[in-house]
Amino acid sequence: MCTASNASEGSGTALEPLKLEPVERVRVTVLIDNYGDVFAPSQGPATRKHLLSPTPNPVMNGGATLVPLVAEHGFSALVEVETGSTRRRLLFDTGVSPGGLAHNLSLLDINPLEIDAIVLSHGHFDHTGGFAGLVERYGSHNLPILVHPHAFRHRRLRSGNGVIDLPTPSRRYFEQSGFQVSEAENPSFLLDGSVLVTGEIERKTSFETGFAGQEAEIGNGWIPDPLVLDDQALVISVRNLGLVVITGCGHAGIINTCQYARYLTGQSKIAAAAGGFHLSSVRDPIALAQVVEAFEDLDPGYLMPGHCTGLQATFAMMERFGSRVIPSLVGTTLTLG
Numbered sequence: 001m002c003t004a005s006n007a008s009e010g011s012g013t014a015l016e017p018l019k020l021e022p023v024e025r026v027r028v029t030v031l032i033d034n035y036g037d038v039f040a041p042s043q044g045p046a047t048r049k050h051l052l053s054p055t056p057n058p059v060m061n062g063g064a065t066l067v068p069l070v071a072e073h074g075f076s077a078l079v080e081v082e083t084g085s086t087r088r089r090l091l092f093d094t095g096v097s098p099g100g101l102a103h104n105l106s107l108l109d110i111n112p113l114e115i116d117a118i119v120l121s122h123g124h125f126d127h128t129g130g131f132a133g134l135v136e137r138y139g140s141h142n143l144p145i146l147v148h149p150h151a152f153r154h155r156r157l158r159s160g161n162g163v164i165d166l167p168t169p170s171r172r173y174f175e176q177s178g179f180q181v182s183e184a185e186n187p188s189f190l191l192d193g194s195v196l197v198t199g200e201i202e203r204k205t206s207f208e209t210g211f212a213g214q215e216a217e218i219g220n221g222w223i224p225d226p227l228v229l230d231d232q233a234l235v236i237s238v239r240n241l242g243l244v245v246i247t248g249c250g251h252a253g254i255i256n257t258c259q260y261a262r263y264l265t266g267q268s269k270i271a272a273a274a275g276g277f278h279l280s281s282v283r284d285p286i287a288l289a290q291v292v293e294a295f296e297d298l299d300p301g302y303l304m305p306g307h308c309t310g311l312q313a314t315f316a317m318m319e320r321f322g323s324r325v326i327p328s329l330v331g332t333t334l335t336l337g
C-alpha cells in the first residue's frame with residue numbers, strides 16, 4: 001500500500017527540480033489498447049505475449065474457441081518499477097469496457113491485488129470503464145486512486161454530428177468499491193518517490209491545441225472545456241537511461257508532456273515516451289509534421305505510440321525514427337534498464 005505525496009509540499013518547485021528517485025528498471029505492459037496483433041513479433045526492448053484463452057463457443061466443433069487479448073478503443077498499462085530487490089506496481093487507466101481489462105489481466109496472469117496504486121490519466125470513459133470488471137472479478141479494492149479533480153466533470157462533445165454526452169466516472173462508485181480517491185492538480189509522487197504524476201501539464205506548443213468541441217457542465221450551464229486539464233502523465237527516471245514518460249490520451253499534447261517532464265525533473269534525456277499521443281483527430285498535416293519535428297529535437301530513445309495516436313501519425317513516426325518506434329499493441333511489454 002502506498003499513499004500519494006504532494007510534490008508541492010516540501011519538494012520544491014521546478015525552479016528547484018523535483019527529486020525523482022531513479023529506478024534500475026521499468027516495465028510498461030500494455031493491458032488495453034486500440035490495437036492487437038497475435039502474430040506481431042517482439043521488437044528491441046519490447047516483448048509481446050501471444051495468449052489465447054479457451055472460451056465456450058457453440059459455433060465450434062467441441063464447443064470452444066480461443067480468444068486473444070482484447071483490443072478496444074481505450075488505454076491501460078501496468079507500470080512496474082524495480083530497485084534492488086524491490087518491485088512496485090502501478091495501474092495506469094483501465095480501458096473502456098467493463099470486462100476488457102479483467103479479461104486481459106487474467107490472460108496475462110497479472111493479479112490486480114498485487115498492484116500498489118492506481119492513477120487515472122484523466123476522466124474520459126475510455127480510460128475509466130474497466131473498473132467494473134476489476135471489482136466484479138476481484139472484489140472491493142482498498143487501493144489509492146490518484147486523479148485530477150476535473151476527471152469527475154460531466155462533459156459532452158460537440159461536433160459536426162451533433163452533441164454526444166460523455167459518460168462520467170462516479171467518485172461514489174470508487175469509494176463504495178473500497179478505493180481511496182485522492183485528488184491533486186499539482187505534481188505528486190508515488191511508489192516511494194520513484195513515480196512522478198505530473199498533475200496539470202503546461203501547454204506551451206502552438207500546434208497542440210487540446211480537444212476541440214469538449215464542453216463541461218458547470219453550475220447550470222455548459223462551458224467550453226477543450227484543454228482537458230485533468231490530463232496527466234507518469235514520469236519515471238531510469239538510472240543511466242533517462243526519463244520514461246507515459247501518457248493516457250495525451251490531451252495536453254505529447255510534446256508539451258515530454259517538455260513538462262523535463263522541466264519538472266531537470267532531466268533532459270527522454271528514454272521513452274509511451275501511450276496515447278492524441279494525434280488521430282489531427283487533420284492538419286503541418287501540425288502533425290510539427291509534432292514529428294519536435295520529437296526530432298527531443299530525441300527520445302523509443303516511442304511507443306498507442307491508443308489515440310492514430311495510424312497516420314504512427315506511420316509518420318516510423319518513417320522518421322524507424323525501429324525506435326514500437327507500436328503499443330495490447331500485450332506488449334517495454335523493459336528499460
Ligand SMILES: [Fe+2]
Nearest residue numbers: 124126249308
Ligand atoms: Fe482516450
